[in-house]
Amino acid sequence: MSSTSDAADVADASRADAVRPDAVRGDAVRAAAESRAIVAAGLGGLSGLIGGLIVFAGRLVGLADGALPVGSFAALVAGIVGVPVFAITYVRADSRRGRGREVVRRSRLRRAIDVIGLTLTASAMVMLLIAALFSIAQLAFRSLEIGAFAAAVLTAGAVAASTYALSLLASDITTQRVATLLALFLAAGTLSSMLSAEDELWWQNNFSALGMRGVSGSYSFNVTVILSGLVLITLSGYLTRDLRVRSIRYAVPARGVGIVRTLLVVVGVAFMGVGAVPVDVSQLLHNMFSVCLIIAFVVLIAACPTLIAGLPRAFVAASAVFVAGMVLIVLLWVPFGYYNLTAVELLAVVVVFTWLVLFTRNVSTGQMPDGDARLDA
Structure with a gap:
């Protein structure tokens, strides 16, 4: 002994x-x-x-x-x-x-x-x-x-x-710090623009009204949105690295990593477009960037559990709840008319960036995946 x-x-x-x-x-x-x-x-x-x-x-x-x-x-x-x-x-x-x-x-x-x-x-x-x-x-x-x-x-x-x-x-x-920095910066920049807006009733239109030329705080709002787009592109690279390290460490497939990265880059470019082209410069182009941004984000949230193998079951369930929440947010605007477009944009941004922070935490290279993935011994 x-x-x-x-x-x-x-x-x-x-x-x-x-x-x-x-x-x-x-x-x-x-x-x-x-x-x-x-x-x-x-x-x-x-x-x-x-x-x-x-x-x-x-x-x-x-x-x-x-x-x-x-x-x-x-x-x-x-x-x-x-x-x-x-x-x-x-x-x-x-x-x-x-x-x-x-x-x-x-x-x-x-x-x-x-x-x-x-x-x-x-x-x-x-x-x-x-x-x-x-x-x-x-x-x-x-x-x-x-x-x-x-x-x-x-x-x-x-x-x-x-x-x-x-x-x-x-x-x-780290990936988590980039995502958190992005969310905090976007919230702080947007809040600063809202507080400095001369028109107290700007919210009766939409968030794009904060970025119109001649509006107090428009410069900070547009710069905030453009920088947020740049950081989203940076975040896509960090997420790609974490996902591939994770696939090697835990022997899970990495087939959807490229799609996730592409969707995040599309969202980042669309963000930059929203800030670079205010609604009063070109409403058509501004709206095209906005629609592209929303569609890419919804597709990312909905498809991520399928694209990325081995995600925790709790996160997969939460993603389904987030998608359902996005649908409910839109329905309360049209056709029910419970609130206006500004509320839709505000709630959608909160949902999207909350999901993004959770996603980066759940694909951290230090976490063991579960679900249907089979790990090598």
């Missing part, structure tokens, strides 16, 4: 030794990413402090009210500093992953699209978040005005925090 126990202990120790180098390497990578994030935060905070002292010199400023308040300036600096920080960190991390066992090889054009789309989206996201936080603070401290030094310190803190977060995010981009 003693020799058997000793042999088992030796075997366990051998397995631990075999795993330890990868674990140590992973810890080293995370420690290096944390160090770079701290350095980036320090440089970003210093930029915000110096810029704030120059811009706010000799005057009192509000948190979110007045000409160039602290919130607007901090968001601007965070966006400017965040672009190179995110892009450089992402390219470094992507190159490191590329030297590993990556299943999907991307062209230089696809890599450029990924870098541009994710960088602009992440930077815009922190800008919207900073502006929103300062607006809330202004509501809490009404009529508050602060001096140049205090304004510069607040700017430095906001820029440092956002730069730190962007650096960490870019150092470990």
Whole structure:
């Protein structure tokens, strides 16, 4: 018994030794990413402090009210500093992953699209978040005005925090994080456009009214939609990689991966078209992009359980519920007339992006598929 126990202990120790180098390497990578994030935060905070002292010199400023308040300036600096920080960190991390066992090889054009789309989206996201936080603070401290030094310190803190977060995010981009970033960015950008719309009754028409020329907030709305399309194209590449790694790891067929990727690219291009062609520029072309977007998404949701083998049964059932929900949403508009087109668009976007986030989580390479798939021993 003693020799058997000793042999088992030796075997366990051998397995631990075999795993330890990868674990140590992973810890080293995370420690290096944390160090770079701290350095980036320090440089970003210093930029915000110096810029704030120059811009706010000799005057009192509000948190979110007045000409160039602290919130607007901090968001601007965070966006400017965040672009190179995110892009450089992402390219470094992507190159490191590329030297590993990556299943999907991307062209230089696809890599450029990924870098541009994710960088602009992440930077815009922190800008919207900073502006929103300062607006809330202004509501809490009404009529508050602060001096140049205090304004510069607040700017430095906001820029440092956002730069730190962007650096960490870019150092470990995954499919789930891309999908979550996309959903949050689209929600934040759309909400910002809704709040800044001069026409209080814009919702009586449809969401496209937010993107018409001459409408307050139209620029941010259209840019949000265009960037969302770019990120969807990037997401298609990440999903393709996860699906193919999953098919190899668990010995499940990968026959529908190309179709899923094509549908997501079509949706991304259609998103970009909706933002690039406002309804008042060409209603026909704008509507064509919108219809293409909806059809491609519905086909993706409905066909995904058939295209991708081994999806969890709970997700397959949820997909059927999502499709039924989309049908119900349309029926409540036409023929029942329960609400208008704006409500249809809003509810459809919520359903679609909720499903997309769930889909990316369920095809993560770390999850064991079930269903009818047979796994090799």
